[in-house]
Amino acid sequence: MIAFIVRRLLQSLVVMLVVALLAFSMFRFIGDPVNQMVGVDTTEEVRENLRERLGLNDPVSVQFGRFVVNAAQLDFGISYQHKKEVSNLLAERAPATLELAFLSAIFALIVGVPMGVYTGLHRDSWLSKVFLTVSLVGISLPTFLIGILMIFIFSVWLGWLPSFGRGEVVDLGFWSTGLLTVSGWQAAIMPSITLGLFQMTLIMRLVRAEMLEVLRTDYVKFARARGLPNRAVHFGHALKNTLVPVITITGLQLGSIIAFAIITETVFQWPGMGLMFLQAIQTVDIPIMAAYLILIAFIFVVINLIVDILYYVVDPRLRIDRATAAGH
Amino acid sequence: MRLRQAILTAAAAAVLSVGAGTGAKAETFRWAFQGDAQSLDPHILNETFTIGFHSNIYEGLIRRDEDLKIQPALATSWEMMEPTRWRFHLREGVTFHNGNEFNADDVIFSFQRILKEGSDMGSKLAPGTEVVKVDDYTVDFITENPNPILHYEWADVFIMDKEWAEKNSATQPSDVAKGEENYAAFNANGTGPFKVQSRETDVKTVLVPNEDWWDEPKHNLTEVVFTPISSDATRVAALLSGEIDMMYPVPVQDLRRVDSNAGTSTMTGPELRTIFLGMDQMRDELLYSNVEGENPFKDQRVREAFYRAIDINAIKQKIMRGQSDPSALMISPFLFERADEFERLAYDPDKAKELLAEAGYPDGFQLQMDCPNNRYVNDEAICQAVVAMLAKVGVQVDLNAQPKAQYFAKALAYDVSFYLLGWTPSSLDSYNVLANLIMCLDREKTPIQAKFNYGGYCNPKVDELANEVLVETDQEARNDKIEEAFRTLHEDRGYIPLHQQYLAWGKRDNIDLVQRPDNQFMLYRVNVN
Numbered sequence: 001m002i003a004f005i006v007r008r009l010l011q012s013l014v015v016m017l018v019v020a021l022l023a024f025s026m027f028r029f030i031g032d033p034v035n036q037m038v039g040v041d042t043t044e045e046v047r048e049n050l051r052e053r054l055g056l057n058d059p060v061s062v063q064f065g066r067f068v069v070n071a072a073q074l075d076f077g078i079s080y081q082h083k084k085e086v087s088n089l090l091a092e093r094a095p096a097t098l099e100l101a102f103l104s105a106i107f108a109l110i111v112g113v114p115m116g117v118y119t120g121l122h123r124d125s126w127l128s129k130v131f132l133t134v135s136l137v138g139i140s141l142p143t144f145l146i147g148i149l150m151i152f153i154f155s156v157w158l159g160w161l162p163s164f165g166r167g168e169v170v171d172l173g174f175w176s177t178g179l180l181t182v183s184g185w186q187a188a189i190m191p192s193i194t195l196g197l198f199q200m201t202l203i204m205r206l207v208r209a210e211m212l213e214v215l216r217t218d219y220v221k222f223a224r225a226r227g228l229p230n231r232a233v234h235f236g237h238a239l240k241n242t243l244v245p246v247i248t249i250t251g252l253q254l255g256s257i258i259a260f261a262i263i264t265e266t267v268f269q270w271p272g273m274g275l276m277f278l279q280a281i282q283t284v285d286i287p288i289m290a291a292y293l294i295l296i297a298f299i300f301v302v303i304n305l306i307v308d309i310l311y312y313v314v315d316p317r318l319r320i321d322r323a324t325a326a327g328h
Numbered sequence: 329m330r331l332r333q334a335i336l337t338a339a340a341a342a343v344l345s346v347g348a349g350t351g352a353k354a355e356t357f358r359w360a361f362q363g364d365a366q367s368l369d370p371h372i373l374n375e376t377f378t379i380g381f382h383s384n385i386y387e388g389l390i391r392r393d394e395d396l397k398i399q400p401a402l403a404t405s406w407e408m409m410e411p412t413r414w415r416f417h418l419r420e421g422v423t424f425h426n427g428n429e430f431n432a433d434d435v436i437f438s439f440q441r442i443l444k445e446g447s448d449m450g451s452k453l454a455p456g457t458e459v460v461k462v463d464d465y466t467v468d469f470i471t472e473n474p475n476p477i478l479h480y481e482w483a484d485v486f487i488m489d490k491e492w493a494e495k496n497s498a499t500q501p502s503d504v505a506k507g508e509e510n511y512a513a514f515n516a517n518g519t520g521p522f523k524v525q526s527r528e529t530d531v532k533t534v535l536v537p538n539e540d541w542w543d544e545p546k547h548n549l550t551e552v553v554f555t556p557i558s559s560d561a562t563r564v565a566a567l568l569s570g571e572i573d574m575m576y577p578v579p580v581q582d583l584r585r586v587d588s589n590a591g592t593s594t595m596t597g598p599e600l601r602t603i604f605l606g607m608d609q610m611r612d613e614l615l616y617s618n619v620e621g622e623n624p625f626k627d628q629r630v631r632e633a634f635y636r637a638i639d640i641n642a643i644k645q646k647i648m649r650g651q652s653d654p655s656a657l658m659i660s661p662f663l664f665e666r667a668d669e670f671e672r673l674a675y676d677p678d679k680a681k682e683l684l685a686e687a688g689y690p691d692g693f694q695l696q697m698d699c700p701n702n703r704y705v706n707d708e709a710i711c712q713a714v715v716a717m718l719a720k721v722g723v724q725v726d727l728n729a730q731p732k733a734q735y736f737a738k739a740l741a742y743d744v745s746f747y748l749l750g751w752t753p754s755s756l757d758s759y760n761v762l763a764n765l766i767m768c769l770d771r772e773k774t775p776i777q778a779k780f781n782y783g784g785y786c787n788p789k790v791d792e793l794a795n796e797v798l799v800e801t802d803q804e805a806r807n808d809k810i811e812e813a814f815r816t817l818h819e820d821r822g823y824i825p826l827h828q829q830y831l832a833w834g835k836r837d838n839i840d841l842v843q844r845p846d847n848q849f850m851l852y853r854v855n856v857n
Contacts, residue, residue: 039374
């Protein structure tokens with residue numbers, strides 16, 4: 001197990017290096033950061049001087065090497081636009097993104113799993129059909145459109161929920177949370193639903209398919225034959241056995257939720273890392289872009305690792321296979 | 329027991345009613361823009377929004393009123409002692425937000441600070457200008473050459489407190505290359521009408537009025553909350569739902585929505601920026617074109633053909649939805665009093681075809697157009713319309729519309745043959761337009777002469793006139809020369825001016841404010857009714 005984790009960590013290091021290299025080879029094509037840092041009246045001399053001092057005139061390989069050496073020491077430099085240390089900026093913005101991702105994932109699970117179970121058990125009921133139709137909307141409409149629609153219905157039309165921002169935030173020193181205030185919760189409702197809708201649909205359809213599959217198996221028939229109540233059969237035996245793929249997908253999707261929060265954060269002006277990343281692209285703020293991409297790669301790697309470990313816990317067969325394999 | 333309860337209830341009610349009373353008086357003003365001021369450091373970026381934001385906190389020696397007229401601010405008066413020596417008399421009894429007194433040392437310090445590395449305001453002071461302290465409230469500026477518009481841009485040169493900057497080691501604006509954070513980028517200490525109470529970059533900035541401001545406040549605000557909202561639709565929604573009191577810019581397509589909504593309305597007016605088309609007139613062979621061995625734009629008839637092929641009224645009606653003023657000049661009519669004497673060439677596609685045929689291109693030719701797609705109002709749509717209009721006269725244009733970061737990188741490398749650009753003269757004076765766009769491009773000089781003349785239009789006569797404009801101190805004679813320079817450019821068809829785009833602000837009906845044509849927002853003129 002430990003050897004497995006160590007091997008995985010080494011692999012992840014390679015993944016992150018590759019991501020950084022790809023990122024750096026792309027940065028050359030997104031424009032000149034210096035033009036975004038000064039006004040139009042600034043002379044070419046001053047611009048060239050700044051470019052030189054920022055090291056932007058060095059070959060990509062040199063810039064990349066410098067970045068890797070600094071990043072290894074957790075130093076991501078100063079943001080060109082914010083004039084602030086990138087690590088501090090990311091630390092400031094991370095709570096917003098993580099809270100949003102967490103709420104979305106919870107929403108997707110809490111709503112998606114029961115809906116999946118229901119549609120799996122009652123295939124032909126009209127409610128199942130409604131669920132399936134609604135879920136089709138969730139999967140086919142782009143995120144920003146859902147967000148904008150919700151804003152127009154719930155903020156402009158009904159006036160129930162705020163259209164932007166995070167509400168009142170309580171600063172706990174190391175973490176700023178919106179979960180301790182009423183306005184914070186109000187502000188979180190629409191973004192988390194927007195962000196979680198796709199995942200919810202995915203989980204619902206997955207649970208439904210798995211349920212249909214599992215309900216046909218012999219052990220479920222046997223459980224019924226034993227006279228176990230429906231509840232115990234459905235939730236104790238059937239649902240439990242659908243959970244392996246659900247955990248995989250939820251886990252992997254958590255990474256995408258964090259990474260793709262960019263669009264939701266922009267629509268709702270949610271002050272998280274994704275919004276900052278998008279603005280960094282517009283202003284060619286290379287230190288932020290580089291650090292963000294590395295961070296996202298890291299999150300994906302860690303989540304994959306956790307999912308793999310969870311497999312071990314949930315599925316005893318994996319453990320036995322490994323043990324017997326080792327025995328040979 | 330019961331009596332005690334009654335007293336307590338009464339007391340609580342009294343407290344509550346008092347609270348409600350003050351609550352009604354507190355005038356919080358919430359507003360949004362599409363981005364944030366980059367920093368609180370007033371010398372870090374020479375960009376309209378950032379400067380406008382700072383102008384509510386910091387002040388310069390002069391300021392501009394709602395009609396952009398120069399008003400005294402931290403200087404009460406000034407005079408030209410001799411053509412190269414100006415004397416500024418400073419306002420006495422002004423204090424910074426931290427209580428420090430304002431005097432000549434702060435002025436000298438600030439003018440030195442804008443020349444340091446990391447500052448973007450260096451261009452506001454001509455090279456070689458000496459700043460000399462005469463006494464605590466008098467400062468002399470000694471220039472190398474006579475300059476009749478020395479102080480025109482100084483509304484944007486904000487004065488910082490020398491002691492405060494020294495104490496917090498912020499005597500130089502933050503220098504990204506050194507990898508250091510700077511106190512002045514996150515804290516502010518000006519003399520202006522508002523103080524910064526809290527700031528989270530890109531999230532929220534709260535300002536409160538400066539009770540000790542030297543001028544009579546013309547606002548009734550007790551608190552100002554600023555939030556950047558980058559998504560257009562969300563910004564509009566926030567205004568419509570009443571979560572904010574004012575925001576800009578309003579996207580052109582949403583103007584009607586904001587106006588038709590009960591309780592909100594828009595304010596529009598021509599901005600100072602002129603949108604125009606430029607043509608490569610310097611290369612012997614046009615880039616990205618099927619014409620080999622020659623450059624059609626070197627022929628005045630081709631340039632005129634392009635000019636006449638563009639139906640500016642169609643652009644105004646269909647693309648700008650009425651929110652633009654067609655322009656015959658490269659400067660806003662607001663900034664040049666003789667603008668009325670110029671008229672656009674009429675839209676005439678037949679004449680355009682004739683001219684192209686005369687110039688030897690009866691079947692037109694093919695070329696590339698570069699265009700930003702997130703810089704000006706409907707920039708990409710304007711370019712698409714231009715492409716369609718030129719197609720009608722036989723010119724085939726491949727449009728290359730890119731985000732501003734990529735577009736300007738290409739344009740500043742002079743790698744364009746036909747392009748769209750907008751220009752606002754930062755000094756609000758014609759010389760700035762001549763010097764940046766119209767004089768001959770000279771990349772050998774430092775600084776580059778006419779750096780933004782990407783197409784390299786060049787007429788030595790205009791250069792001569794521009795150099796005279798620079799030092800001419802008689803206003804009428806100066807205007808004569810400016811007019812002649814613009815007239816020459818017009819005859820040469822050196823550029824194709826398109827229009828002044830409109831500013832579009834959205835606000836709630838209970839807000840009174842003034843809109844300045846340079847798009848700077850004066851919080852100190854806002855009233856909540």
